[in-house]
Amino acid sequence: MAKKRAARKTKTLPPKLTEAEQSLLSHLQNGYQLETNSLGGSPILRRLKDNEVLRPADANASTVKALQQRGLIQPVKGRDPLTIGWRLKKKGK
Numbered sequence: 001m002a003k004k005r006a007a008r009k010t011k012t013l014p015p016k017l018t019e020a021e022q023s024l025l026s027h028l029q030n031g032y033q034l035e036t037n038s039l040g041g042s043p044i045l046r047r048l049k050d051n052e053v054l055r056p057a058d059a060n061a062s063t064v065k066a067l068q069q070r071g072l073i074q075p076v077k078g079r080d081p082l083t084i085g086w087r088l089k090k091k092g093k
Helices: 002-012 019-029 061-069
Strands: 032-037 044-047 073-077 083-088
Touching (some): 019 083, 061 073
Antiparallel strands (some): 032 044
């Protein structure tokens, strides 16, 4: 019986984040906004305070897509029509 309970618990655990996903999330928590092109590629991090731009070497479109599918980020209107901004998703009410 103990083995069955342990197996059930491992199935309900959320998947671990990759280093690239952890890096993007930490930047988003520290005042950066993630921006991508309209197709979700070419991610950049822009500091909202002074518009400093960082290009994360280890992040790509699939990294952004994975964070969105996990419900950690949400799209917002970007700086121009061909840009999508991403921010941390707010906790449920």
